[in-house]
Amino acid sequence: MYIVMLGGPGSGKGSASKILTNQLNIPHISTGDMFREQIKKQTELGKLADSYISKGQLVPDEVTIQVVKDRLSWEDAKNGVILDGFPRTEEQAKALDQILEEQGKKVDLAPELRIPDEIIIQRVVNRVMCSNKECGAIYNLKFNPPKKTGICDICGSELISRSDDNEQTIKDRLSTYYKNSKVLVDYYKAKGVLYPICPEDPTAGNASVRVVEKIIEKCHQMN
Numbered sequence: 001m002y003i004v005m006l007g008g009p010g011s012g013k014g015s016a017s018k019i020l021t022n023q024l025n026i027p028h029i030s031t032g033d034m035f036r037e038q039i040k041k042q043t044e045l046g047k048l049a050d051s052y053i054s055k056g057q058l059v060p061d062e063v064t065i066q067v068v069k070d071r072l073s074w075e076d077a078k079n080g081v082i083l084d085g086f087p088r089t090e091e092q093a094k095a096l097d098q099i100l101e102e103q104g105k106k107v108d109l110a111p112e113l114r115i116p117d118e119i120i121i122q123r124v125v126n127r128v129m130c131s132n133k134e135c136g137a138i139y140n141l142k143f144n145p146p147k148k149t150g151i152c153d154i155c156g157s158e159l160i161s162r163s164d165d166n167e168q169t170i171k172d173r174l175s176t177y178y179k180n181s182k183v184l185v186d187y188y189k190a191k192g193v194l195y196p197i198c199p200e201d202p203t204a205g206n207a208s209v210r211v212v213e214k215i216i217e218k219c220h221q222m223n
């Protein structure tokens with residue numbers, strides 16, 4: 001299964017992808033996470049990516065496409081992947097099709113998470129995540145707080161926030177998303193793989209679990 005998660009920043013793509021990766025046993029590939037790792041390691045790629053990310057802008061297509069192409073060539077990606085945050089432009093969507101086509105594969109499903117902007121902003125400015133990369137649990141200080149302030153419930157590591165999770169940057173990221181998303185939604189709709197999801201209660205603690213249930217159900221219907 002090659003799944004492309006669509007939805008704005010803070011729509012819950014990351015949380016849903018983390019659950020899906022375990023249930024479907026295929027890797028979760030997040031371009032945002034990959035860039036953040038490079039930024040942390042201070043690589044050339046990281047420095048370049050940071051110059052765009054810190055301004056709420058997209059990293060150029062040619063750079064992002066190459067990063068994903070390399071990752072998709074790994075052995076663990078041969079039976080499927082969950083792409084989170086990629087593609088974000090039509091150019092990237094076309095490049096992805098071409099990469100997959102070369103391996104005799106295609107995008108099977110594009111779930112699109114639809115969440116109102118006010119909720120996205122509340123989610124993002126209150127978002128904290130586990131500093132332990134192996135764990136990566138995500139919390140919301142308002143809607144889904146950890147039991148102990150600043151500490152991950154699951155592994156006990158320190159919780160951190162993303163430097164681009166502030167109100168101005170999220171507004172810039174949302175406007176970039178809306179500028180680019182229509183073309184992607186139309187692209188996957190035309191291919192017959194778009195699956196819009198409007199969570200009934202997006203602020204509920206189990207919202208991601210419900211989203212994943214719908215995606216798994218859809219996958220079963222397709223088989």
Ligand code: AMP
Binds near residue numbers: 032053056057059084
């Ligand atoms: P995310 O964690 O998906 O919200 O990504 C954080 C930031 O990384 C974005 O705001 C972009 O600046 C950059 N980024 C992530 N994925 C892409 C992509 N597919 N194309 C361009 N830039 C990206």
